[in-house]
Amino acid sequence: MKYISSPKKPLHFPVMLKEVLKISQADKGGLFVDCTFGSGGYSNAILSFPKTKVIALDRDLNTKIYADKTKKINKNRFTFFNIKFSEINKIINKNTKADCIIFDLGLSSLQISNLKRGFSFNSKGKIDMRMGLNSINAQDVLNNLDIKTLSDIFKFFGDERDAYKIARNIVKLRKNNPINSVPDFVKIIEKSKKKNFKKKINISTQAFQAIRIFVNKEITELIEGLINASKLLKEGGIIIVVTFHSIEDKIVKFFFRNFSSNQSRGSRYYPDKNKTRILFENYKNIILRPEANEIKINNRSRSAKLRFAVRSKDEFFNPKDLKNKFSHLMELENIYAK
Numbered sequence: 001m002k003y004i005s006s007p008k009k010p011l012h013f014p015v016m017l018k019e020v021l022k023i024s025q026a027d028k029g030g031l032f033v034d035c036t037f038g039s040g041g042y043s044n045a046i047l048s049f050p051k052t053k054v055i056a057l058d059r060d061l062n063t064k065i066y067a068d069k070t071k072k073i074n075k076n077r078f079t080f081f082n083i084k085f086s087e088i089n090k091i092i093n094k095n096t097k098a099d100c101i102i103f104d105l106g107l108s109s110l111q112i113s114n115l116k117r118g119f120s121f122n123s124k125g126k127i128d129m130r131m132g133l134n135s136i137n138a139q140d141v142l143n144n145l146d147i148k149t150l151s152d153i154f155k156f157f158g159d160e161r162d163a164y165k166i167a168r169n170i171v172k173l174r175k176n177n178p179i180n181s182v183p184d185f186v187k188i189i190e191k192s193k194k195k196n197f198k199k200k201i202n203i204s205t206q207a208f209q210a211i212r213i214f215v216n217k218e219i220t221e222l223i224e225g226l227i228n229a230s231k232l233l234k235e236g237g238i239i240i241v242v243t244f245h246s247i248e249d250k251i252v253k254f255f256f257r258n259f260s261s262n263q264s265r266g267s268r269y270y271p272d273k274n275k276t277r278i279l280f281e282n283y284k285n286i287i288l289r290p291e292a293n294e295i296k297i298n299n300r301s302r303s304a305k306l307r308f309a310v311r312s313k314d315e316f317f318n319p320k321d322l323k324n325k326f327s328h329l330m331e332l333e334n335i336y337a338k
């Protein structure tokens, strides 16, 4: 079966689709929430099983063309909302309980390959990086934030060794020449970093990732999204998250591990072991990665990690420690709102 959706080019290969279908038990039917519809790879595959219903979300309005196509074929079994997944509880009634909720984080190939959107360092256009429903773009960030905030963004969201140097050069050079295009930003990164021929990734990768995370408040989105999704899962319902970088994976791991029955209390942030209520059953800390042949056809999948957890029978409670643990990152992302 071919799950990759058209219309026209370019294609997005749904990452670890086989694994998602197996873990979600789509063949048994039920209500599925696809929090990151993209071009519909997961949703269409789930809907190919007759007893399924899918509610899908995406913050990018450009995905609606794919959602309309899915809707045409699955009239009564598919609904799409152009919202951010942090707001999932605004569209799903709290009495509706889902069998499975799925997050496939980051960008789709459609977003990366649209050079007008400025996500790719190969673009020659404006530096934008908005996924959709944003209040700021990358140009605002690079031309307005102070050196300390820029440096923190590169350090915390990009794990960038030369965070301060890049921030210093941005502030120095933008005085005479505002940073408007992708090449403007790439030039500053190249000026700030020594070439490391051993490194396999492009010299701009980490700085680009950092600005993208900040512009889209991806950490806040993930934390709020995970919490709100857990409210909507039925007992025994499954939450699946596919991550693409270490910050995302750390957040998901912390959440599943520390709010499950086999939690370990290794930090002051961890909930008390004796707590009687939990959100997830017996979390096993299993990480699935794409098979070699998937990476061969879709190189983007190489950094994917899939984690999943099963909702317990306990009533939902607010997992405050999740926000406490990552509060420094959430505060940094929300600096504009202050």
Ligand SMILES: C[S@@+](CC[C@H](N)C(=O)[O-])C[C@H]1O[C@@H](n2cnc3c(N)ncnc32)[C@H](O)[C@@H]1O
Pocket (backbone or CB within 6 Å): 012, 013, 014, 015, 035, 036, 037, 038, 039, 040, 041, 042, 043, 057, 058, 059, 060, 063, 083, 084, 085, 086, 104, 105, 106, 107, 108, 109, 131, 221, 222
């Ligand atoms: C990796 S793609 C998903 C691809 C999809 N699984 C498929 O098979 O086509 C991620 C999608 O999630 C969307 N997205 C990212 N963050 C989001 C958020 N906070 N809320 C809603 N959608 C989001 C992006 O716009 C993008 O379309």
